[in-house]
Amino acid sequence: MSRDVPIRAVSRSLDALKVINRYGRITLGDIAKEVDVPYVTACRIVQTLVVEGLIVREPSRNHYRPTALVQHLVSGFAHEDDLVRISRPLLSDFTRESGWPVSVSIPIAGDMMMRVSTHASAILLNERCFPGFTQAVASSVPGRLALACGAGTMRSGGHLAEDRNGYGLNPRSTSSIAVPVFVKGGFVAALTMTFTTRHLSVARALPQYLPQLQSTAAAIAHDLARGIGPAAAPAAASVQQSGHQPISLP
Template identity: 40%
Template sequence: MEKGVPIRSIGRSIAALKAINRHGSLSMMEISKASAVPYPTACRIVQTLLYEGLIEQEPARKRYRPTALVQTLSHGFQQDNHLVRAARPHIVALTKKVGWPVSIATRVGRNMMLRDSTHANTSLTFEQYYPGFTLPILDSASGKLSMAFAPDDEREMIMKWMRVSQEIDLQYLATAEASLDVERIRERGYAVQGRNHFNRTPGKTTSIAVPIFHNGMFEAAMTMVFFVTAMKLDTALDTYLEDLKAAAAAISHDLSDVSGEA
C-alpha cells in the first residue's frame, strides 16, 4: 500500500460513528447517506459498533444512537482550554452586540471542530451547536480561513489526504481547491461561506469567519452565522466585519496573556 494512503475500512467505520455521534440518532439508511458509505457496508459497520458497545438501537425503533462509551475515545486527549477561556467573554459580548451567534473552531484533520459557541445565548439561530460539532474544511468559512492561513506545506498535506480519500469526489475537490483564493483571504482578513450546506439547516445560513492568532500564528477561526433571508452578504460585511475583527484581535491579545500565565 502506498505510504500515507488511509485504510478504507477503518475510514468508513470512523465516518459512520462520527455521523451517528453528530446527529444523535439515525436510521440505517441515514447512516449510509450521512457517512457516504454503501448501505451493505454501513450495515456491517453498525453491527460491529453495536457489538463493541459504542452505539445502541433505540427501543422499539430501528434507529441507532451513541452510548456513553464513545466518551472513552477522547479519554487520552488533554484539551487545551486556553482558547476557550480567552474567547468566551468576547464572543458572548459580541453576540449581545450584534444579535447573531458566534463560534470558535479549530482544524482537526480534514474538518473544522467547534470549540465553543453562543448559539444558546441568542434566539437568532435555527439550532444549538455544541463543542465537537464538525464541518468540512472546504465548505465552511472557518475551514477556508484555516486553509488560507496554514503554511503552504501543511495546506498541501491536507489536500493530499483529501485526494486519497475514498469518500471525496475528485472533481468536486478540484473545483473547491481552485476556488480557494488564499492570497485574497489573507489580504482581506476574512473568509465567507455564502450558504452553509453541511450543518443542521442546509442552505439557510451564511457565515463570516475572521482569524484568531496566538503569538502571531493562526490559532482558530471565529465565525458569525446569520440567516440568508435576513440580509445579503455584502450588507453583513459592511455592518459587522469591523466588530468581528475587533473581537478576534481582543481574543488574540488575551490568548497570549492567558498562555503566558499558565
C-alpha cells in the first residue's frame, strides 16, 4: 500500500475538528453535513474528540465547541509570528476609524486562514470570525487574491473586491475588499476588509476605504521587511501546492 494514502478515519476526524473550530459551536447534525458523513459516523467522531478533550458539549444546548486544548495544539506553530505582531495594532487603528472589521490571512494547505482579525471590536458588523477561521482558497476573496498573486497577475498596489461574497461566516450578506501584502517581491498575506451589503456597496467602499487599506498593507510590508529575509515565497508556494490553478483577473 502506498505510504501516501491517508487514513480515512483520521482525515474525517480532522475535518470535523476544523469545522467545529471554524464555527465556534455547532450541532452534531451540522457537523455531519459539513464533513459529509452519515450521522452515526459523525457521532463516533464527535465522541472520540470529546474523550480526547478536544471538544466539549455545551450542557444547556445540543452544541459542541472546541476546548483550550485545541489552542494548545498550535503552541509550537511559530510561522509568521512577526506578521501577527506587526499587523495587530495597524488593523486595530483601521477598525477604530472605520468601524468595519479587517483581517490578515495566509494560504495554508488549500485554505485561507485568518491570522489576525478585528471582528471582535468592529461596531458595524457583528460576526464571530476570529483568528484560525479558514475558508477554501477558491471560494474566498483573499484566497482568489492569493491565487492571482501566485500567478503573477496581481502586483503590489492591486486589489480584489467582490459584492455579496465576503470573507466570514455569512459571505452572501457581506462584501469584501482584499489587498496583497508583498515583502521583497513575494506574496506574504492578504489584508481584507469585510462589510455588510445592506449598508455599503463595493462601488462606495472602494474610494472610501481602498487607499487606507493599501497604506495599511504597505505599512505591514515595510515593518516585515525589516525583520525577515527575502524568502516570502512559502506563502505563494502554499497556494500553488493546494491544487488550484492560477486565475487571471481583469
